[in-house]
Amino acid sequence: DAGVIQSPRHEVTEMGQEVTLRCKPISGHNSLFWYRQTMMRGLELLIYFNNNVPIDDSGMPEDRFSAKMPNASFSTLKIQPSEPRDSAVYFCASSPLGKADTQYFGPGTRLTVL
Amino acid sequence: DAKTTQPTSMDCAEGRAANLPCNHSTISGNEYVYWYRQIHSQGPQYIIHGLKNNETNEMASLIITEDRKSSTLILPHATLRDTAVYYCIVRALRDSGYALNFGKGTSLLVTP
Numbered sequence: 451d452a453g454v455i456q457s458p459r460h461e462v463t464e465m466g467q468e469v470t471l472r473c474k475p476i477s478g479h480n481s482l483f484w485y486r487q488t489m490m491r492g493l494e495l496l497i498y499f500n501n502n503v504p505i506d507d508s509g510m511p512e513d514r515f516s517a518k519m520p521n522a523s524f525s526t527l528k529i530q531p532s533e534p535r536d537s538a539v540y541f542c543a544s545s546p547l548g549k550a551d552t553q554y555f556g557p558g559t560r561l562t563v564l
Numbered sequence: 565d566a567k568t569t570q571p572t573s574m575d576c577a578e579g580r581a582a583n584l585p586c587n588h589s590t591i592s593g594n595e596y597v598y599w600y601r602q603i604h605s606q607g608p609q610y611i612i613h614g615l616k617n618n619e620t621n622e623m624a625s626l627i628i629t630e631d632r633k634s635s636t637l638i639l640p641h642a643t644l645r646d647t648a649v650y651y652c653i654v655r656a657l658r659d660s661g662y663a664l665n666f667g668k669g670t671s672l673l674v675t676p
Contacts, residue, residue, distance in 0.1 A: 454607075483663070492666060492667070492668060493608070493666040495663040495664070495665075498663060506663065509663075541607050541608070543607070543608075551596065551598060551613055551655065552610045552613075553608075553610065553664060554610070555606075555607025555608050555609065556607055557606065557607055558606075558607050
């Protein structure tokens with residue numbers, strides 16, 4: 451099993467640019483989560499999906515952030531336009547049906563907005 | 565979710581048992597105790613969870629007090645690779661996905 455796959459692993463961009471982060475969950479998992487981690491705020495949940503449907507997006511900071519899950523094997527988190535305060539490590543996680551308490555995290559994408 | 569309290573940091577000598585405490589005095593009857601850890605520059609990793617009985621797996625043991633107001637994660641023979649931030653999370657079990665509130669956790673340093 452390849453685990454949760456995220457790309458890119460590192461992204462450096464300039465303020466105002468669009469950023470797209472990608473995630474491939476573990477095959478067969480039906481829940482997908484996007485988290486953000488900073489030194490100041492720790493790990494924060496941004497949004498999560500069950501069976502490709504967004505369930506709770508209350509953690510999405512503002513309208514500049516959007517997330518999609520077009521199918522069970524792919525999700526994107528987009529920031530448009532990006533700002534320096536968006537700099538963080540973004541993690542994607544997935545969990546299997548019936549074991550929602552066990553979340554498997556990807557390696558993360560380190561985003562730097564200059 | 566019940567609030568949890570963990571020490572900010574702990575040290576442990578390599579080869580010794582690491583005992584990480586967690587206080588959750590407001591835990592409800594249907595809430596489980598979960599432990600995750602995050603090694604530097606990696607994503608969080610699930611370790612173990614339990615309701616009221618002690619649990620053991622290949623990674624660790626979880627001891628929950630009889631009144632369920634506190635618990636201890638035990639790494640029986642700590643190695644340098646166990647240096648990480650350990651998160652204690654209390655949450656009701658559900659079938660579908662939901663958020664985990666990681667809090668600040670305990671930073672464990674395993675020394676040679």
